[in-house]
Amino acid sequence: MYLQSLSLLNYKNIAEATYQFDPKINCFTGKNGVGKTNVLDAIYHLAYGKSYFNPLAVQNIRHGEEFFVIDGTFEKTGRSEQVVCSLKKGMKKMLKRNGKAYDKFSEHVGFIPLVIISPYDSDLITEGSETRRKFLDSVISQLDPVYLQELINYQKVLQQRNALLKYFALNHTFDRDTLYIYNAQLDGMAQHIFEKRKMFLDAFTPIFNKHHAAITGAAENVSLAYESHLHQDNLSALLEESLQRDRVLQYTSVGVHKDDLLFEIDGHPIKKFGSQGQQKSYLIALKLAQFEFIKQQGGVLPILLFDDIFDKLDETRVAKIVQMIDDNVFGQIFISDTHNERTEAIVRQTHESYSVFKL
Numbered sequence: 001m002y003l004q005s006l007s008l009l010n011y012k013n014i015a016e017a018t019y020q021f022d023p024k025i026n027c028f029t030g031k032n033g034v035g036k037t038n039v040l041d042a043i044y045h046l047a048y049g050k051s052y053f054n055p056l057a058v059q060n061i062r063h064g065e066e067f068f069v070i071d072g073t074f075e076k077t078g079r080s081e082q083v084v085c086s087l088k089k090g091m092k093k094m095l096k097r098n099g100k101a102y103d104k105f106s107e108h109v110g111f112i113p114l115v116i117i118s119p120y121d122s123d124l125i126t127e128g129s130e131t132r133r134k135f136l137d138s139v140i141s142q143l144d145p146v147y148l149q150e151l152i153n154y155q156k157v158l159q160q161r162n163a164l165l166k167y168f169a170l171n172h173t174f175d176r177d178t179l180y181i182y183n184a185q186l187d188g189m190a191q192h193i194f195e196k197r198k199m200f201l202d203a204f205t206p207i208f209n210k211h212h213a214a215i216t217g218a219a220e221n222v223s224l225a226y227e228s229h230l231h232q233d234n235l236s237a238l239l240e241e242s243l244q245r246d247r248v249l250q251y252t253s254v255g256v257h258k259d260d261l262l263f264e265i266d267g268h269p270i271k272k273f274g275s276q277g278q279q280k281s282y283l284i285a286l287k288l289a290q291f292e293f294i295k296q297q298g299g300v301l302p303i304l305l306f307d308d309i310f311d312k313l314d315e316t317r318v319a320k321i322v323q324m325i326d327d328n329v330f331g332q333i334f335i336s337d338t339h340n341e342r343t344e345a346i347v348r349q350t351h352e353s354y355s356v357f358k359l
Contacts, residue, residue, distance in 0.1 A: 001076040001113070001300055002332035003043060009069040010062040012038040023075075025325070025333050025347050025354035029340040034359040036336035040116070040305045043334060046072045046083045047114035047303070048138075049095050049105040057093050074112060076300075083112065106152060110142040113294050113302035117287040117309050124286070125271050125279055129260035136261060139290050140200050143297045147196050154189040154256070157182055162251045169250050183239045186255060190235040193256045194228055201226045207292050212285035215320055222270070222282060225262040229254045284309070284321075291330070301331030308336055310346070318346065325350045 007018045013035050019026075028036040037053070044052045051060050061068045067088040074081045087093040095102045102108050123131050141148035161182040168174050205224050212222055229238050238254040239246075246253055263270045263282060270282055294302050310318055325333065326349070337343040340358060347354045 001074060001303070003046075003303060004073045004075055004080075006039070006042065006073075007069075007071040008039070008042055009067075009071075010065040011042050011068045011070055012060055012062060014038055014042075015062060019357060021332070021334075022353050022355040023332055024352045025335065025350065027343045027347060027354065027356045028334070028336045028359055029338070029343050029356060030359035032338060036359055037118075037307050039357075039359075040118075040307050040334055040336055042070045043072065043303065043305060044114060044116055045070050045085050047112035049085060049093075049102075049108055052116055052118070053120060057087050058089060061087065061089065076112075081111075083108075106141075106145070106148050109148060110145065110298075113142055113298055113300055114305065115287055115291045115294065115302050116305040116307060117284060118305070118307035120307075121283045121287065122279065124283060125263060125274075129258065132261040132263075133257075133259055135286075135290075136197060136200070136259075139204070139293060140196060142294055144196065147193070150189050150192055154186065154193060157185045157189070158252055158255070158257055161186065165246055165252070166250045168247060174247070183236055186239070186252075187235040190230060190256045194230040194259075197226060197228070197256070197259065204289060204293050207296075208285055208289035211288040211292070212282065214324075215281050215285055215288075220278060220281070221266050222285075223262070223264045223267075224286075225264070227260040227262055228256060229258060230256065288324075304330050304333045306333065306335040308338070310335075310337055310342065322346055322349050325352065 002023045003021050005018070005020050008014045009016050013033075017039070019039070028039055030036055041051050041053055045060075050057070054060055067086065069084065069086045071082070071084045074083065082096075082098050084096045085093065093105075095105055095108055097108065097111070124135055137148075137151055141151070161179070164175075164179060164182065201224070208224050209222075212220070229235075232238070235255055239252070242252075242254045265274045265278060265282070270279055274282065291302055291304060294300075309321075324330065335343060335347070340356065344356060347356075
């Protein structure tokens with residue numbers, strides 16, 4: 001599978017642009033601020049129905065304009081597939097495949113398998129548990145639409161339970177029976193989500209460890225672990241225990257919506273004890289493991305976006321990634337970099353076909 005062409009209209013700082021891509025390697029070079037990352041984000045947008053960098057859809061419309069359009073043509077299993085994402089101010093975002101609009105964006109997730117590696121991935125380390133849960137859920141959802149729907153349903157019931165807790169506090173009342181209806185609904189869905197997350201981490205962690213060892217020469221001792229309240233008990237029991245606290249807080253304080261991934265180096269949080277280089281190696285290994293997991297489970301090579309990936313990486317680690325390209329580990333790749341000569345020198349080492357777009 002690969003992206004054949006891309007047309008952009010009023011997307012971020014790009015007024016209008018059209019590209020024809022190489023099936024293997026495509027590079028965008030130029031100074032900071034010219035729009036390299038925005039092109040990569042447009043490709044991501046076609047795969048996920050949203051921006052990787054700005055979740056507020058209307059802010060992706062070019063300043064002073066009323067709408068944006070992203071139009072991509074993919075080759076997948078011998079067929080041409082057109083995906084168009086568009087938004088006009090004051091209206092709902094539209095996502096179409098071969099001219100037909102999706103009723104739910106969730107129906108499109110996984111159709112265009114794609115992995116992005118970006119300096120913004122540092123948020124996975126520096127931000128709170130929600131960012132890491134989104135990563136976890138994103139990988140599983142690309143391969144399991146049932147899981148994605150269960151997540152959506154869980155969030156709906158969770159919002160209803162939280163609204164009920166607020167209602168109790170505002171009106172100085174309490175209805176245990178109604179609350180327990182929500183508890184029972186959450187319990188069943190939470191158990192399924194928890195089990196699938198556990199199964200995912202069991203399969204994903206060895207792949208992550210392999211890639212981290214390859215990037216660093218096995219010089220660092222790192223770990224990846226799944227933290228969840230449900231390791232202790234089922235959700236019904238946990239909700240019962242936390243009832244008084246939830247009534248005071250006016251929201252649900254336990255459940256799979258509080259799960260986290262623990263990133264550690266030498267038994268300590270990498271956020272506090274990892275150098276910038278160690279953190280970057282950890283994140284790249286995490287994303288390469290995401291790529292391989294989707295490849296293994298989905299039976300297709302995802303598109304891979306390298307956003308400014310060679311910045312702050314030493315030559316040894318760059319060489320290891322280049323070797324992976326040369327070994328045909330990857331399918332179609334998009335790279336952005338500020339140095340045209342450096343980029344061309346790197347891709348020439350791969351002996352693969354490539355195109356360079358100077359912005």
